[in-house]
Amino acid sequence: MAEPVVAIVGGGPAGLRAAQVLAEAGLRPLLLDEGHRAGGQIYRRPPAGAERPATELYGFEAGRARALHDLADALAPRIDHRPGTMVWGIAPREPVGFDLDCLGPAGHGRIPVDRLILATGAMDRTLPFPGWTLPGVFTLGAAQIALKAQGMAIGRRVALVGAGPLLPLVAHQYAKAGATIVAVLDVTPLGAKVAAAPRLAAMPATLAKGVWYTLRGALRGVPVRAGVRAVAVEGDRQVEALAWEDSRGRRHRVPCDAVGASFGLRSEAQAADLAGCRFVFDPLTRQWQPERSAEGRSSHAHVYLAGDGSGIGGADVAELQGARTALALLADLGRPRDAAREARLDRRLDRQAGFRAALEAAYPYPHHLVEGIADDEIVCRCEGITAGAIRRTATERDAREMNRLKALTRTGMGRCQGRVCGHAAAEILALTLTVPVEAVGRLRGQAPIKPIPLREPA
Structure with a gap:
C-alpha cells in the first residue's frame, strides 16, 4: 500500500x-x-x-x-x-x-x-492607539524582519512599545546593530515581573537571557520605562515623535522617525x-x-x-x-x-508549560490600552471601521457576537481577514457589552486566509 x-x-x-x-x-x-x-x-x-x-x-x-x-x-x-x-x-x-x-x-x-x-x-497582536496608522509605524515582528532579512532598521531614531518578552529582545537586537533607540516603553507594570520572578527562575538560563538583554540595554543608555499608561504617535504624514504617559501620570515626548509596537503574540x-x-x-x-x-x-x-x-x-x-x-x-x-523518546519530550514540554504561564503573568494583558481607545480611532484599517462604530453597533443594533458585528460593519472583511483587527474588535465589543471576551466568540476563518493576486503575474 x-x-x-x-x-x-x-x-x-x-x-x-x-x-x-x-x-x-x-x-x-x-x-x-x-x-x-x-x-x-x-x-x-x-x-x-x-x-x-x-x-x-x-x-x-x-x-x-x-x-x-x-x-x-x-x-x-x-x-x-x-x-x-x-x-x-x-x-x-x-x-x-x-x-x-x-x-x-x-x-x-x-x-x-x-x-x-x-x-x-x-x-504580532496589535491594538489601536493614536497615530498607529501613520507611515513609519511597524510591528515588532516587522522590525525584526527588516533587520534579519534586509539588514536594515525601520528608521534612524526608533521608539519601541510592547507588552511581552519580544520587546527587550528587539531593543537588544536593534541596539547591537547600531540603531539609535530613543525609547523602549513597556505597557505592563514592573511589579508583575518581580512577582513572577520565582516561577521564571524554574528555567534559570532563559530568565538570565531576558535579564541580560534588559541590563545590556541600560548600559548602552537605552531608556526603558515600565508601566506606561498610554502612547500616541505624532506626525503629519509620517512619524515625527512619540508621546506617552508614565505610571505616575506624567507626560513625555521624544522625537523619532519610526515606531515598533506590538502587544504580545x-x-x-x-x-x-x-x-x-x-x-x-x-x-x-x-x-x-x-x-x-x-x-x-x-x-x-x-x-x-x-x-x-x-x-x-x-x-x-x-x-x-x-x-x-x-x-x-x-x-x-x-x-x-519510541516510548522513551515520547516520554522525554513530554517531560520537557511540561516544564516549558509552567515557565510560559509565569511569562504571561510577568507581561499581563494591557487592559488599560483597550479601555483608552477613543471612538474616532480606526480599528479595522482595511474597511475604515472605528471603535465608535463598533460600540454603536453593539448598543444600537444588538451585535453581541463577532460574526454579527462583521456582517453589520464589515469589520474583518478586508485583506487581513481579521488577522490584525479581529482581536481588538473583540475586546472592544466585549467591553462595550460588559461581558467576558470569550462570550463574543471569534471570526470564522474564510479562504483566502491571506491576500493573494487575482491573476498570474506576467
Missing part, C-alpha cells in the same frame, strides 16, 4: 523538527513554507548572497539557529520542500484527506494530501479553522486556539498541530512540539512507537 501524503504547513522550528522525525521514519513529507529559506520568523535567514554571521542576527540563539538551518539543508534530499509557497485555502476531500490551495513560484495550484501537520506560527490559526478543527478559548493569552492534545492531535483525526499556531509557547516549545506531534502521527499510522 502506498505511503500517505503528509503535508507540513510552516518551515519554522516546529515544521522542521516534524519533517525530521517523519523523514527518519522513511516518509517523504511535503513541507510548504511561505519563506524562501526555512527557519521561520524567529530564525529567519537572510537571502542567499546576503548572509551575515549568526551571532549578529540571533545573539544567544545563534547555536540553535545554525542547527535548524543545517537541519533544513540536510533534509533537502529526503523531503519535498516547496519554499515561497503560501497555503491560502484548505478543503476537505472525500472520503478522507484535504485539497490545499496554494500559491507558489509556479503560480496557483491545488495539492491533494492525506494528513496535515499545521505549524503556522504566530504574528496571537496564533495564526486560520488554516486549522478551514481544516475543520475545533477551537477553545485560552484565558491565559485571551485568544481562541485550535484544540490540541499534549501529543499534538487536533479534534480532526487527520490534522495535527505544533508550535505557536496552536498556542503561544516560543521557539523552544515549537521544536519539542514538532517532534512530539510527528511521533503521534507515526503512531496513528501504525508505526512502532
Whole structure:
C-alpha cells in the first residue's frame, strides 16, 4: 500500500523538527513554507548572497539557529520542500484527506494530501492607539524582519512599545546593530515581573537571557520605562515623535522617525479553522486556539498541530512540539512507537508549560490600552471601521457576537481577514457589552486566509 501524503504547513522550528522525525521514519513529507529559506520568523535567514554571521542576527540563539538551518539543508534530499509557497485555502476531500490551495513560484495550484501537520506560527497582536496608522509605524515582528532579512532598521531614531518578552529582545537586537533607540516603553507594570520572578527562575538560563538583554540595554543608555499608561504617535504624514504617559501620570515626548509596537503574540490559526478543527478559548493569552492534545492531535483525526499556531509557547516549545506531534502521527499510522523518546519530550514540554504561564503573568494583558481607545480611532484599517462604530453597533443594533458585528460593519472583511483587527474588535465589543471576551466568540476563518493576486503575474 502506498505511503500517505503528509503535508507540513510552516518551515519554522516546529515544521522542521516534524519533517525530521517523519523523514527518519522513511516518509517523504511535503513541507510548504511561505519563506524562501526555512527557519521561520524567529530564525529567519537572510537571502542567499546576503548572509551575515549568526551571532549578529540571533545573539544567544545563534547555536540553535545554525542547527535548524543545517537541519533544513540536510533534509533537502529526503523531503519535498516547496519554499515561497503560501497555503491560502484548505478543503476537505472525500472520503478522507484535504485539497490545499496554494500559491507558489509556479503560480496557483491545488495539492491533494492525506494528513496535515499545521505549524503556522504566530504574528504580532496589535491594538489601536493614536497615530498607529501613520507611515513609519511597524510591528515588532516587522522590525525584526527588516533587520534579519534586509539588514536594515525601520528608521534612524526608533521608539519601541510592547507588552511581552519580544520587546527587550528587539531593543537588544536593534541596539547591537547600531540603531539609535530613543525609547523602549513597556505597557505592563514592573511589579508583575518581580512577582513572577520565582516561577521564571524554574528555567534559570532563559530568565538570565531576558535579564541580560534588559541590563545590556541600560548600559548602552537605552531608556526603558515600565508601566506606561498610554502612547500616541505624532506626525503629519509620517512619524515625527512619540508621546506617552508614565505610571505616575506624567507626560513625555521624544522625537523619532519610526515606531515598533506590538502587544504580545496571537496564533495564526486560520488554516486549522478551514481544516475543520475545533477551537477553545485560552484565558491565559485571551485568544481562541485550535484544540490540541499534549501529543499534538487536533479534534480532526487527520490534522495535527505544533508550535505557536496552536498556542503561544516560543521557539523552544515549537521544536519539542514538532517532534512530539510527528511521533503521534507515526503512531496513528501504525508505526512502532519510541516510548522513551515520547516520554522525554513530554517531560520537557511540561516544564516549558509552567515557565510560559509565569511569562504571561510577568507581561499581563494591557487592559488599560483597550479601555483608552477613543471612538474616532480606526480599528479595522482595511474597511475604515472605528471603535465608535463598533460600540454603536453593539448598543444600537444588538451585535453581541463577532460574526454579527462583521456582517453589520464589515469589520474583518478586508485583506487581513481579521488577522490584525479581529482581536481588538473583540475586546472592544466585549467591553462595550460588559461581558467576558470569550462570550463574543471569534471570526470564522474564510479562504483566502491571506491576500493573494487575482491573476498570474506576467
